[in-house]
Amino acid sequence: MATKIFSQEDGNLDAASIVVTRDLIYKDIDLNFNKRTTGDIFKKTEAAAVRQAIKTLISTNRFEKPFKPDFGADIRSMLFELADEKSGGEIISRIKNTVQQYEPRAGVRKITVEVSEIYNAIDVKIVFQILNTDQIITYETTVSRLV
């Protein structure tokens, strides 16, 4: 039987232990910029990365991102619009459109919007699916005028 010869660099591969890892598909910077003990900043991975992107989309206004004037759901501007029965539908439509255009990793399942005229606030709840993992994530936020 032939003897396997390994290079000096590789050593005896038969004796080496085999480590299996799962590749992380989505890896993003954590925008909280919290510091790890190593001095580096934390990362957001997988569903957390997509959730952070959805949060960014919803909280971004039009013309905020350089050279991409229509980026963002532009919800904050709705705080200063007349609140009527059509407001909720308009906000849902804006969120749906912007997620479809700018976040291909997420599929929107359901969006619930509550416009609170008394508190000048908008409550948004968005349920979405991470498309290649079937994970269902819920993100909730409230935007309100400064008082």
Place this chain on the structure above:
Amino acid sequence: MATTVKSTGLDFESIKGNLKTFLAASDEFTDYNFEASGLSNILDVLAYNTHYNALIANYALNESFIGTAQLRSSLVSLSEGIGYIPDSKKSAVAKVKLSVNLSGEANLPSKLTIASGHVFNTTIDGVVYKFETIAPISATNNGSDVFFFKTADGIENIDIKEGISRTKTFIAGPATENDVFVIPDNTLDLTSAVIKVYETSSSTSFTTYQSILDASAITNSSTLYVLKEAPNGNFELSFGNGTTLGKSPVAGNKIVVEYLSSAGSDGNNASVFTPNTQFSFTNNITETVNIDLNVTTVNNSAGGSEKESIESIRKNAPFQYSSQNRMVTANDYSSLILRNFSNYINDIKTWGGEDAQIPEFGAVYVSIDFIAGLEAETIASIKRDIEELSDQLSIVSFKLRFEDPTNTFISTDLSFEFNPSLATLSLNTVQDLVRTEVEQYFSSAVGKFGQSFRRSNMLSLVDEVSSAVLSSKSAVKMHQRLIPQVTVTNNDRSVTTTSKLGTAQDYIVRFPVEIQGADDINYSITSSTFSFQNKNCILRNKLKTNVIQIIDLSTQSPVIDNIGSYEGSGKITLTGFAPESIPGGVDYIKVIAVPANQAAISPIRESILQYDETESSFRGLIVSSQ
């Protein structure tokens, strides 16, 4: 793995793309491709910052060179570095005759004087402008108690300049301060500025300083000033350093700047001037007498202009620098005449006498296309001033010769094939479009010295008017205007014009290019109609010969068999030609010639090409072929 970020693309998308390429080579982060990701936001900030800095660097670099600077302040600063001071606004100047009639007054003095600054009002388009005398003028009794005012040179035509007199007073600080005196007025006319330096603030005697641009020699005692536009559009006054650039005012000296605040070109074309106040003088028994000045306008106001444009600074500053304020080469004459008289000049061409039609060594020829509306006497006066400038700055013994620009008018008989099935436009509409296109070609391609007519360029524009224009061709003719009159500039700068209609006179018409040779079918020379021996006639060459005849239009037969001849070189000679009148309310006869080369007409020396739309025609021929 990419170890460097590419730095050649400077627009936002390229920069961001380069950063993404850099990240793609690493597996540290993967979300850079998603616009909503945190990483994409970070890349936005980095790319935007880099893009912004690149733009600033680009602008800064562009603004550092005369050829690319866009801001007036940059061009003013850069031109200052090579000793060029951009033109300020210039006041319009009018010529008037002034007199007072003192008949009936007793105890008259022998001489009356009006100080400079006597103000006259005029109205242009409903706006009142002020003009004033710019030098003292005086008058003596003509024997009938009428006093006609004259300049110190004895000239009756007196210049009055538009503008409002302003004065700024400064007290000089210690020499170590290196003072720059700021005049916060962007309407200052640099040519009107007078700088007086008094010993103290209460002194009455003063020294008048001279502009450094007019200085021919500078010593440490020269009294010179530099007055120039500052980057903010106002003006700054400075003096020498007491050594190499002349004397500097010392601490405590009072500096008075007197100047005219000019309305620029708005002051042009004023014709009626009314004295602002009565003229006042003291008679021989020390009584003060006030009397109205009589004003007769000789020349309407002209020559007012705005600040030099940035494109003009860009063009003139390097030429000025190369001429070094001396008239040596032909181009030096152009640039220095332009510097001093740009407000009167559309275009200028200069050439050495060795290149003249009849070579004349030791002479420089200047041809100037003056702006429209200048009167003959104003032009004569400017030419005199240019001669004086040339005397100061040219090489000793060089003579200056003026050649008036000769306009050669081009007309075109243009036809094109038109297929109506290839366009929705009608033939008439396309004909009008072709006419407009040709007019635009001529307005941009000719009209200045050295600009040529090229038929192929014109026809290629015609072909592009519509897809239904399949081909085009054009016959080209040229004409010059023969004016039967003689104009003489007199010694007192007045101009006399005498009509020569009905008087036999020799004429030479010179085209800038060769004329087509004689053949037995087509006439190379024709003309517009004039009256001769009570008949409507034209000039025309005899077929197969260079002889020019006068032809009776009604009978088509010669009235005079030989009135002159033409040469292939472009020269037409008429001998004893005596047209009696010219119909159509014009004072010229069009002498029309067919150029030997109709494809290109390039004027030389003083020739300028113009478009003659009245002699041009446009025809579309309907065809069905593709």
